[in-house]
Amino acid sequence: MSTSQREEIISNEKIIAPLSRRKFLGYAGAATGLMAGLAACSKNNSPSVDTGVDLLSGDFGILNYAYALEQLEAAFYIKVIASPYTGITADETARLTEIRDHEIAHREFFKNALGAKAIVALEVDFSTITFTSRDSVLGTAKAFEDLGVSAYNGAGRLITDPAYLVLAGKIVSVEARHAAYIRDLISNGSFADNTVLDVNGLEKSRTPVQVLAIAQTYIKTKINASNLPTS
Amino acid sequence: MNLNNIFGEIEKVDPEVYDRLDTRRAAMKGFANLGGKLALAAVPLAFGSMFQKAYAGTKSTKETVLQVLNYALTLEYLEAEFYSIALSKGILLIPMGAATTAIQTISGHETSHVAFLKAAIAPLGTAVAKPTFDFSGGSGSGTGPFLTVFTDYSLFLAVAQTLEDTGVRAYKGRAAELVKGGDLLTAALNIHSVEARHASHIRQMRKAAGVDVKPWITGVISGVSPASLVAPNYAGEDVTTQATINIVNINGMGTSVNAATEAFDEPLSATDVLAIVKLFIKP
Numbered sequence: 001m002s003t004s005q006r007e008e009i010i011s012n013e014k015i016i017a018p019l020s021r022r023k024f025l026g027y028a029g030a031a032t033g034l035m036a037g038l039a040a041c042s043k044n045n046s047p048s049v050d051t052g053v054d055l056l057s058g059d060f061g062i063l064n065y066a067y068a069l070e071q072l073e074a075a076f077y078i079k080v081i082a083s084p085y086t087g088i089t090a091d092e093t094a095r096l097t098e099i100r101d102h103e104i105a106h107r108e109f110f111k112n113a114l115g116a117k118a119i120v121a122l123e124v125d126f127s128t129i130t131f132t133s134r135d136s137v138l139g140t141a142k143a144f145e146d147l148g149v150s151a152y153n154g155a156g157r158l159i160t161d162p163a164y165l166v167l168a169g170k171i172v173s174v175e176a177r178h179a180a181y182i183r184d185l186i187s188n189g190s191f192a193d194n195t196v197l198d199v200n201g202l203e204k205s206r207t208p209v210q211v212l213a214i215a216q217t218y219i220k221t222k223i224n225a226s227n228l229p230t231s
Numbered sequence: 232m233n234l235n236n237i238f239g240e241i242e243k244v245d246p247e248v249y250d251r252l253d254t255r256r257a258a259m260k261g262f263a264n265l266g267g268k269l270a271l272a273a274v275p276l277a278f279g280s281m282f283q284k285a286y287a288g289t290k291s292t293k294e295t296v297l298q299v300l301n302y303a304l305t306l307e308y309l310e311a312e313f314y315s316i317a318l319s320k321g322i323l324l325i326p327m328g329a330a331t332t333a334i335q336t337i338s339g340h341e342t343s344h345v346a347f348l349k350a351a352i353a354p355l356g357t358a359v360a361k362p363t364f365d366f367s368g369g370s371g372s373g374t375g376p377f378l379t380v381f382t383d384y385s386l387f388l389a390v391a392q393t394l395e396d397t398g399v400r401a402y403k404g405r406a407a408e409l410v411k412g413g414d415l416l417t418a419a420l421n422i423h424s425v426e427a428r429h430a431s432h433i434r435q436m437r438k439a440a441g442v443d444v445k446p447w448i449t450g451v452i453s454g455v456s457p458a459s460l461v462a463p464n465y466a467g468e469d470v471t472t473q474a475t476i477n478i479v480n481i482n483g484m485g486t487s488v489n490a491a492t493e494a495f496d497e498p499l500s501a502t503d504v505l506a507i508v509k510l511f512i513k514p
Contacts, residue, residue: 152420
């Protein structure tokens with residue numbers, strides 16, 4: 001890893017967790033105990049019951065939900081670029097770096113848009129991913145991108161402010177572009193197959209409950225979606 | 232789908248649901264009538280539109296929804312016929328193998344979208360008829376700038392990319408009119424993302440053919456030459472501010488201008504889209 005790459009990773013992580021460079025490198029880009037501590041102490045007032053990070057209600061709840069997913073995606077691609085898989089091509093590096101930057105832009109956008117309503121930085125768990133393996137990395141990328149698209153599509157109906165709906169729309173189509181690209185890297189022509197589309201050629205969307213059940217596997221911090229709108 | 236269960240669930244959160252729908256029996260009867268006329272695939276949509284009528288306060292009136300769906304149908308007619316003609320040219324236009332398979336896949340989706348939208352429109356009103364298209368982009372003259380679109384593979388891909396990217400923008404441009412639109416909004420979103428997947432793949436096909444494009448849109452770059460031909464299709468894609476938040480180097484993250492434009496696809500107004508689509512329609 002070059003110095004500039006390392007600096008970039010550090011710069012990308014610094015907003016999430018105020019870590020020393022040494023400690024950060026020691027954890028090789030993964031989330032840390034400090035982040036877990038931050039998440040644990042700021043999410044609720046109850047000293048004994050861990051109800052998880054409250055996404056809040058209404059449109060802010062949906063924005064926090066999106067923010068959580070973007071945090072997950074950004075953390076993943078930061079790690080992918082920090083420790084590229086064996087045999088990565090120059091073109092793949094270029095595209096995956098761009099995807100990383102898009103996800104960081106999404107994450108930071110939601111963070112700023114939410115302001116004081118933003119949830120804390122989430123602690124991720126990538127222990128099931130082999131970052132040296134192309135199959136493992138691209139397989140995970142595909143799962144995350146498809147999940148993201150289905151999440152935005154499913155959450156659209158829960159949004160009440162038209163401006164937020166359009167913003168979600170601006171992001172979801174970029175996630176869909178990512179998804180198609182990653183899928184084609186794995187198997188050319190699988191950009192929109194019947195695992196993600198129904199018989200009418202429509203994407204299969206997911207509710208927040210369905211999405212979080214899948215995403216929680218990769219997020220150590222417990223997420224509490226109980227206040228999200230459901231209709 | 233067990234309707235009684237669904238009504239039961241709704242009753243839990245809204246005890247007045249039957250007042251809104253007259254009575255449970257009337258609601259079930261109304262739904263049965265609707266369902267009988269519809270393709271099974273569109274039943275959830277009819278269900279959604281029934282509730283839309285029942286619940287006041289939604290911004291999506293029946294007329295708006297009908298308008299938006301017919302707008303979407305027009306775009307899907309255009310895409311469906313475009314790919315259908317292209318495939319009819321066989322290997323004279325599209326190389327055998329992966330390229331043909333991909334175009335068949337996309338073509339199948341567009342045809343399905345047409346059928347789906349027609350079914351969704353049926354209970355709301357009249358579906359627009361399929362226009363007569365002029366894929367030369369000559370507004371019916373047949374001598375527009377894309378005259379060789381079905382004989383020149385690279386031009387075909389360029390137009391395909393432009394249509395897909397524009398389709399994505401078009402759906403986005405009317406999403407706000409479907410806010411709180413229930414199943415209809417979800418359906419529109421579920422088509423919107425598929426168009427984006429298509430756009431991404433077509434862009435990769437172009438890249439494989441030597442054109443310098445990415446799966447996502449950088450600035451207003453189309454990779455189409457001359458760029459002026461498709462300038463209206465990409466106008467505005469270069470914005471770097473979202474909801475007053477500057478995305479370039481946001482929070483010191485080093486986000487480049489290119490990444491800031493790529494990370495968000497921009498909507499296109501109905502007026503702008505119709506001006507573009509007009510070039511492909513014989514009046």
